[in-house]
Amino acid sequence: MNRDWPVADLDPVRRLRVLATTVPGGAVLAEGLLDAPFDLVWAVAADLEHEFPKLVRNVRSIRVVDADGERLVAEAAGYFGLRDRFDIVLRPGWCVMESGRAVGGMAAVAEGEQTRFAFFGGLRVPGSRLLARLGAPLGPGVVRRLRERVALR
Amino acid sequence: MSDSDLVDLVTAAQRGDALAMQELLGLLTPYVGKLCGPIALQDGPDATQEALIAIFRNLGRLTEPAAVFGWARTIAVRAAVRVARAASRQGVAAPLEDVPAVGDPLLASDIRDVLDRLSPEHRAVLVLRDLEGLDERTVGAVLAVPTGTVKSRLFRARTSFRKAWVR
Numbered sequence: 321m322n323r324d325w326p327v328a329d330l331d332p333v334r335r336l337r338v339l340a341t342t343v344p345g346g347a348v349l350a351e352g353l354l355d356a357p358f359d360l361v362w363a364v365a366a367d368l369e370h371e372f373p374k375l376v377r378n379v380r381s382i383r384v385v386d387a388d389g390e391r392l393v394a395e396a397a398g399y400f401g402l403r404d405r406f407d408i409v410l411r412p413g414w415c416v417m418e419s420g421r422a423v424g425g426m427a428a429v430a431e432g433e434q435t436r437f438a439f440f441g442g443l444r445v446p447g448s449r450l451l452a453r454l455g456a457p458l459g460p461g462v463v464r465r466l467r468e469r470v471a472l473r
Numbered sequence: 474m475s476d477s478d479l480v481d482l483v484t485a486a487q488r489g490d491a492l493a494m495q496e497l498l499g500l501l502t503p504y505v506g507k508l509c510g511p512i513a514l515q516d517g518p519d520a521t522q523e524a525l526i527a528i529f530r531n532l533g534r535l536t537e538p539a540a541v542f543g544w545a546r547t548i549a550v551r552a553a554v555r556v557a558r559a560a561s562r563q564g565v566a567a568p569l570e571d572v573p574a575v576g577d578p579l580l581a582s583d584i585r586d587v588l589d590r591l592s593p594e595h596r597a598v599l600v601l602r603d604l605e606g607l608d609e610r611t612v613g614a615v616l617a618v619p620t621g622t623v624k625s626r627l628f629r630a631r632t633s634f635r636k637a638w639v640r
Contacts, residue, residue: 326511326585330506330518330522334518342526343489
């Protein structure tokens with residue numbers, strides 16, 4: 321009879337809200353509804369080496385140096401000579417990455433013919449969550465640029 | 474996942490390791506959704522999200538990582554009752570006259586209908602006792618109510634479910 325009980329599901333975007341809210345260094349989450357199918361949106365978002373630096377302004381380049389299933393290791397270079405090594409989990413609709421200094425994530429879920437996309441990122445330094453709220457949030461720009469990149473395909 | 478792997482995962486998540494947190498989130502979400510669904514009904518996703526945020530915010534207070542599911546269960550059930558209450562969709566918990574008998578093919582679809590007519594607190598008792606298999610004393614501890622209250626809620630809920638719930 322257990323199979324007949326209603327079960328609540330939490331889609332990847334809502335799961336990312338949980339993570340963004342609770343992970344140390346997590347910052348304000350940005351969400352948007354993109355007028356494109358999930359496969360197209362995720363093909364852009366998940367292309368870490370080519371598209372991610374175009375989405376996240378403070379990342380100049382990313383190079384995946386190791387991959388084992390959905391686990392990746394990537395070296396990221398930022399501006400001002402900053403370099404960081406990220407451990408990443410990447411699967412359809414879900415990506416979380418962290419280094420010693422930063423943490424971030426992306427999620428997407430189909431909503432009919434459209435796709436809901438969410439992004440969060442933050443620095444793992446004391447007060448980063450507060451600073452992110454006070455300063456210009458990173459997330460809305462990522463969603464806007466993703467929308468532009470998807471439109472180009 | 475073995476017990477020791479679970480302990481390692483929870484311990485890493487308690488340190489704030491984001492990859493461990495996302496993996497633990499993947500493990501806990503179906504379980505929390507299974508508990509919140511029958512209690513919060515249409516507000517199940519909201520209850521699940523609220524419960525998981527509370528679980529991960531308080532993860533550092535969990536002293537026995539191996540007991541993470543039981544610990545999360547208490548938070549989830551209480552969150553589900555709170556969310557369902559706030560949504561003011563609680564049923565009247567009145568005796569039901571039209572519940573299908575055991576084996577009635579309508580029962581599968583009508584379980585949702587029956588749950589709809591119970592209060593969130595009654596649904597929580599049913600979930601803990603019948604879905605989770607807890608005894609009345611443990612149910613009382615999870616819900617922070619006396620065992621007598623659990624018994625009376627069960628009696629009323631079971632009356633509603635009639636023989637479908639007789640053990």
